[in-house]
Every structure is written in structure tokens, then in C-alpha cells.
Amino acid sequence: MAASKPLRIVLLGPPGAGKGTQAQRLVAHYHVPQLSTGDILRAERKAGTALGKEAQGYMDSGKLVPDGLILGLVERELEKGLTGYILDGFPRTVPQAEALDIMLASRAVPLEGVIELTVDYDEIVRRATGRRSCPNDGSMYHLQSNPPKVDDKCDKCQGALVQRDDDKEETVRKRISEYEEKTAPLRPFYEKSGRLKRVTGTGGIDEIFERIKAAIGH
Ligand code: AMP
Numbered sequence: 019m020a021a022s023k024p025l026r027i028v029l030l031g032p033p034g035a036g037k038g039t040q041a042q043r044l045v046a047h048y049h050v051p052q053l054s055t056g057d058i059l060r061a062e063r064k065a066g067t068a069l070g071k072e073a074q075g076y077m078d079s080g081k082l083v084p085d086g087l088i089l090g091l092v093e094r095e096l097e098k099g100l101t102g103y104i105l106d107g108f109p110r111t112v113p114q115a116e117a118l119d120i121m122l123a124s125r126a127v128p129l130e131g132v133i134e135l136t137v138d139y140d141e142i143v144r145r146a147t148g149r150r151s152c153p154n155d156g157s158m159y160h161l162q163s164n165p166p167k168v169d170d171k172c173d174k175c176q177g178a179l180v181q182r183d184d185d186k187e188e189t190v191r192k193r194i195s196e197y198e199e200k201t202a203p204l205r206p207f208y209e210k211s212g213r214l215k216r217v218t219g220t221g222g223i224d225e226i227f228e229r230i231k232a233a234i235g236h
Contacts, residue, residue, distance in 0.1 A: 023236055024102030025050045026127060028109065028118075030204060031135035033184075033193045034142040035219045036226065040135065041106040043227045050102030053095050055088055055110075062091075078183045080192030082200060085113050089121075096121055103127070110201045115208070132208045133233055135219035135226070139194050146190045150179040 025048040029037045041052040059077060062070030069087060076083045092108060109115040122128055148161040152172035159166045159179060166172065170179050183189060208214040215233040219226055 024048070025104065025234065025236075026102055026130045027234065028105040028129060028132040028208075029107075029135065030132055030201070030208075030214075031219060032137060032139065032142055032197045032201075033107075034146040034190065035135040035137040036223075037106050037135060039223060040227060040230060041104050043223070044104050044230070047231070048102065048104075050104060051100060052104045052106055053092070053100075053108065054106040055091060055108040056106075058091055058095070059083065078189070080184060080189040080196060082110055082196055085111055085117070088114060089117050092118070093121060096125060099125075101127060109204065110197075112203050112207055115204055129213065131234065132204075132214050133230055134205065134214060134216045135230075136216055137219040141220065142194065143187060143190050146185045147181075147187045149185050150181055152177050153180055 025044065027044075029041055029044075031037050038054065038057075041054065044050075045052050059070065059073045063074055063077075064070070069091065072087060073083045088108065088110075105118075109118050119129070144162070145160075148163070150159045150161065150166070150170070151157065152159075152175065154172065154175050154177040157172055157174055158164075159172075166179060168176075171177070172179060184193065205214060217226070217229045217233050
């Protein structure tokens with residue numbers, strides 16, 4: 019049975035830790051929306067908006083988009099009047115986390131906790147750099163764990179598979195070092211206020227999901 023208390027959490031963890039996958043499971047279980055700043059930025063880029071164009075260079079080189087742009091975008095989403103939420107990929111800097119507390123306090127929907135998915139960095143590089151997708155139908159593959167039947171070709175449409183720019187090894191490593199430098203300081207920030215819970219992010223999807231639910235506690 020789904021929980022009656024609306025879930026209000028931040029999913030924290032290095033890029034490639036599986037936050038997006040777990041966020042989808044949480045959405046289905048707790049019936050609250052996922053707010054992924056990465057997904058919103060990708061949609062803005064696809065739509066060719068000014069915001070999307072401004073974010074593009076940062077994203078392709080594995081750097082964080084400036085706080086000002088991100089906060090405007092989150093503010094816009096919160097205006098929709100959410101009672102529960104799963105924040106995925108936001109906040110990513112201490113100033114973003116401070117701004118989030120202020121934005122939520124004025125809307126009386128405080129954060130109940132922060133779940134940090136911990137995954138070894140070498141494992142992240144292996145997962146990300148093996149990922150391939152089909153630009154025609156969006157099918158996803160992984161060179162080690164879910165390879166296409168024919169090298170570099172989509173099983174469904176035979177289209178040539180591509181690697182996302184931000185999955186290239188150099189970019190993945192850059193994103194990890196950005197995480198260490200700018201996002202890891204969120205650990206002591208949330209630990210101080212007793213809101214941080216750490217969950218091991220390796221193993222099967224179901225197994226990790228059970229650990230997250232146990233950490234949430236409802
Ligand atoms: P993600 O899909 O969450 O890994 O995000 C993809 C890219 O979007 C990141 O590498 C950043 O360039 C940008 N991005 C997403 N969320 C944020 C954020 N909260 N702050 C700064 N940049 C972000």
C-alpha cells in the first residue's frame with residue numbers, strides 16, 4: 019500500500035549513481051513528482067529555449083550550470099504548488115541547498131530528509147562510458163550489461179548507436195570532480211541538521227530501492 023504522508027526528499031549522489039532510476043521507483047511508490055533539474059535542462063535544450071542554449075556549454079563539458087539559472091528553474095517548478103517531491107540532481111551546491119531551504123520554508127513544504135546514494139567512482143565510469151542509445155527510437159543499451167545484438171546497431175531499427183556527450187570518459191571524470199568539489203560539501207551541510215541518510219547504491223535495482231525505503235521509514 020502506498021504511504022499516506024507525502025514524500026519530500028532530496029536524492030543526492032554522484033552523476034551515474036542511479037538517482038534517476040530510483041527516483042522513478044519512488045514516484046511509482048509514493049505518488050509524488052520527481053523534479054530532475056538535469057531532465058528539465060535537457061528538455062529546454064531540445065526546445066531550443068534561451069535557458070537551454072545558455073546551459074548547453076556547461077552541460078557538454080561536464081560543468082555545473084550557474085546557480086542563478088538553476089534556482090530560477092526550480093522556483094518555476096515550485097510555483098506549481100507541490101505537496102510532495104523527489105528532488106533529483108538538485109541541490110548540487112551549498113548555495114543551492116540554502117536557497118532551497120528558504121524557498122520551501124515560505125511554501126510550508128519542508129524537506130524531510132536527504133538520501134545519498136554511495137557508489138564507487140570507478141564503477142560509475144564503467145557504467146556511464148558503456149552506455150549507448152539509439153537516436154531514432156530512444157532504445158538504451160550497455161556494452162557490458164545489455165549489449166546490442168550487432169555492434170553499434172540498434173536491435174529494433176538498425177540505426178547507428180551513439181554515446182551521449184556527457185557519457186564520454188573525460189566528461190564523466192569531470193562531472194565526478196565537480197561533484198567532489200561542489201556537491202560533496204552538502205554532506206556536512208545536511209548532516210549538521212540531522213537530515214542526511216547514506217544508502218549503498220550498488221547491487222540490483224530492487225535491492226537498492228528497498229534500502230532507500232527503509233532509510234525513509236514510511
Ligand atoms: P544530470 O542529468 O542531473 O546529471 O544533469 C546533467 C547536467 O545538467 C549536469 O552535468 C549539469 O551540467 C547540469 N545540471 C543539472 N542539475 C544541476 C544543478 N542542480 N546545478 C547545476 N547544474 C546542473
